[in-house]
Every structure is written in C-alpha cells, then in structure tokens.
Amino acid sequence: MTVTVVSVSDTAGGAEAHTVALGHGMRERGHDVVLYGQCPGWEERGLVRREIGLGPKWSRKTMAAGILRVPLERHRTQVVADASIYYLQFKREQIALTAPLSRRAPVVWTEHGRWMGGPAGRLLLAGYARAAEHVSRVVCVGTAVARDLEPVVGRDKLVVVPNSIDTQRFAAPSAEMRATLRERLLPRHFQDRRVAILASRLHGAKRHDRAIAAALASGSALVVVGEGPDRERLKRLGAGSADVHFTGHRDDVPDLLAASDLYLYCGAETDGTPTCVLEAAAAGLPIVAFDGDPGTELVPSCGGLVIGDPSELTPDRAAGLLELRGSGLSYVEQRHGREAWLDAYEQIFGECLR
Structure with a gap:
C-alpha cells in the first residue's frame, strides 16, 4: 500500500x-x-x-x-x-x-x-x-x-x-558501559553523584520547575536535556546551583539516560502517553512523576514513585529508588x-x- x-x-x-x-x-x-x-x-x-x-x-x-x-x-x-x-x-x-x-x-x-x-x-x-x-x-x-x-x-x-519505543535503542547498559558513558557525558563534578535527568521539550505547560525543585530537595544532580520556549526561565531558576546542568538539544539521549540514575517526568495537561517515561524505563531508570500529570499510571509498571510536591523527594527516598533500577524493562518490551x-x-x- x-x-x-x-x-x-x-x-x-x-x-x-x-x-x-x-x-x-x-x-x-x-x-x-x-x-x-x-x-x-x-x-x-x-x-x-x-x-x-x-x-x-x-x-x-x-x-x-x-x-x-x-x-x-x-x-x-x-x-x-x-x-x-x-x-x-x-x-x-x-x-x-x-x-x-x-x-x-x-x-x-x-x-x-x-x-x-x-x-x-x-x-x-x-x-x-x-x-x-x-x-x-x-x-x-x-x-x-x-x-x-x-x-x-x-x-x-x-x-x-x-x-x-525502539527498546533496542534505549536498552539498559552494562555496568562497564554505564561507567564509560558517565565519564564521557556528565560534568566532572556529577560523576560521583546521584544523577537525575529529564529529556523533554521545555515548555511552560509542563512545569519543569518541579523537576528542578525535586532534584535539589533530594540532593541529586540534574541534567536537563532539550530546547523550548521555557528554557531561559528554567535556567534562571537553576542558576544558583552547580547541581543543575542544561545540555540543550542532544541526539545522544539514549546514552545520557544510560549514564543517569533516575528520571524526573513532568507532563502538560494535554499530554497523552509520554514516550519519555517509556524510554527512561527501557534504559533501566526508575521514574519520579507528579500526581495529576498525564501518564502517571505508567509509573507503577515502569518502576518508580509518584509524588505530590517536589519536597517529597527526600534524599532517602531518592536513594531507595535506585533499588528499582531495571524493574520496568519487561513491561516496556511487552506492552510498548x-x-x-x-x-x-x-x-x-x-x-x-x-
């Protein structure tokens, strides 16, 4: 046809x-x-x-x-x-x-x-x-x-x-590959830290300021991947912290996901099924999402946590999430x-x- x-x-x-x-x-x-x-x-x-x-x-x-x-x-x-x-x-x-x-x-x-x-x-x-x-x-x-x-x-x-998603493209890395990617892709002062990541179009409707606040509350470094009309505002919000790093648009998102420890998802009211959550889960990352955002029903199957406020992501809760690494792999492969x-x-x- x-x-x-x-x-x-x-x-x-x-x-x-x-x-x-x-x-x-x-x-x-x-x-x-x-x-x-x-x-x-x-x-x-x-x-x-x-x-x-x-x-x-x-x-x-x-x-x-x-x-x-x-x-x-x-x-x-x-x-x-x-x-x-x-x-x-x-x-x-x-x-x-x-x-x-x-x-x-x-x-x-x-x-x-x-x-x-x-x-x-x-x-x-x-x-x-x-x-x-x-x-x-x-x-x-x-x-x-x-x-x-x-x-x-x-x-x-x-x-x-x-x-x-292409589950082969976003496959979880081996420990050796992950270490190599962290050394190559992350800022030097992030490499021994717990690293959160979001990869998205940076639009105000998605309220990505919640991700910045949650990362800082948890004591995690944050990598923000993407471009969009809200980028400059978000950069101003994170300007006082060396723990927030903006990469702009990148073609190597699978590698950046593989180098990170957890994913922070923020969705707009009109979003449908967020592929970024599926991609992060396929890369082995636990997901942190916000109550009321579209797509949060995926989080229990993909492995992760739904919170109501950024302050709820405490350092202890963020550390506990690392035990969920890889728990969403089979779900994504079978259903998506x-x-x-x-x-x-x-x-x-x-x-x-x-």
Whole structure:
C-alpha cells in the first residue's frame, strides 16, 4: 500500500518522532511512504518528502490567520498524489484537509494528547467534529484520549494503540558501559553523584520547575536535556546551583539516560502517553512523576514513585529508588515494543481498505 502523510511541523517533539517511526517502520515492511510537508527527522531516515505549500502549524498565535487560509490549503491538496491511505495528526490538517482527501482514499488520524481547554479548544472542537464525519479511523495513544473524543467522533471510529519505543535503542547498559558513558557525558563534578535527568521539550505547560525543585530537595544532580520556549526561565531558576546542568538539544539521549540514575517526568495537561517515561524505563531508570500529570499510571509498571510536591523527594527516598533500577524493562518490551505497534497500524490501515 501507499501511505501518504500530510503534516507540517518544524518542532522536534514526540508527535514528530512518532511520525518518523511510523513512516520508517512501514517502509521497512515493504510499503511506499511519502510525506507532504515537513517533519524533523523524516529525511534523516531516508524517507521521501514533497512540498505542499501549507502555512505554519496551528497554534494560539497562528490559528486566526490559519483559519483564513483553509480554502487555499484545501485547494493545495490537489498536488498530493493518489494513495491507499492518507495519514494526518495535527489539527490544521485534520480539520481543513480531511474532507477533500477522503474523496480519494481513507483518512486515518492519530491523537497524541488530551483535548485542550479554553476558547481555542471549544473553537477547534466544532470544526473537528465536522471533519470527523469524513475520517475512517482515529488512533488514540491512550484510553483517556479516546474518552475525550468519543462524544464527537463516535466509538466505532476510535481505536487505542499505546505509544511505542525502539527498546533496542534505549536498552539498559552494562555496568562497564554505564561507567564509560558517565565519564564521557556528565560534568566532572556529577560523576560521583546521584544523577537525575529529564529529556523533554521545555515548555511552560509542563512545569519543569518541579523537576528542578525535586532534584535539589533530594540532593541529586540534574541534567536537563532539550530546547523550548521555557528554557531561559528554567535556567534562571537553576542558576544558583552547580547541581543543575542544561545540555540543550542532544541526539545522544539514549546514552545520557544510560549514564543517569533516575528520571524526573513532568507532563502538560494535554499530554497523552509520554514516550519519555517509556524510554527512561527501557534504559533501566526508575521514574519520579507528579500526581495529576498525564501518564502517571505508567509509573507503577515502569518502576518508580509518584509524588505530590517536589519536597517529597527526600534524599532517602531518592536513594531507595535506585533499588528499582531495571524493574520496568519487561513491561516496556511487552506492552510498548515497536513491532507490535507497527502490527496494529498495519492492521488498521488494512481494515480501512476493505
């Protein structure tokens, strides 16, 4: 089959990584895959990309102008070649482009997170409901995401496929390899310390200041991996401590996880199943999460602790977490491995073609 992805994003986030993994996996299984638009990491995996001329991804800042562009962008779908399946995952593409594309082939959406609130969320929901009349399947990364959508999409079109990771890429290291990675990757004054890590897009909605406060309360050093609009504020919060180290964007996240002792997860209200938690667990790390954040139901299975306030991560509790190292490995391999995830998408696409 030919799977055509229509997606425009210049942000290297979880949804984009999901798209690249799906495109690469489907190609490895012998299907033709092409992207119309832009997705960080797509061409780096040798996948085919073509231009479509859409405007920027919708956000609170771009939505008003984006809505005015809808008639033009619908017209531009004429440059998209015929396909077996059209795959969409961002609200602009779903709301604006599903109807014209569905006249040519089944359309499948993926929903990565909980529905946003406020006026913007209510405005999008009306357009989303109309567009959902033309979609064949909506793949949700978790049951909470599906519950949000059931009133406007209908249960018959919804299917839950949990996020996956490449468990081989994030495999737990041997003691010798871990020591080598710590020496190579960590600041010198971190190497004999208990090291916490977070690897995420640094956005204010995720409230990563909680991770900084928890690390300091526990007497742990903290490595912050990632970029985003909240980075400068977070750097100011950690500026008074030599125990907080910002790396910026890194391509060697699996190695940095392997060099660390525990993972601090902070999630935004609209997050779905956090792949960062799965990646950390696959690397053998115990997880510390915050009560009320999306995805915390994963923590007992992945090995770790859910706290309500950063001050609850005392030095003794942090030290006790190290005994949980590796306890999430089998869960992640069995429930969130890449091959079963690709099987599910391949089955969904096949069902849409019958």
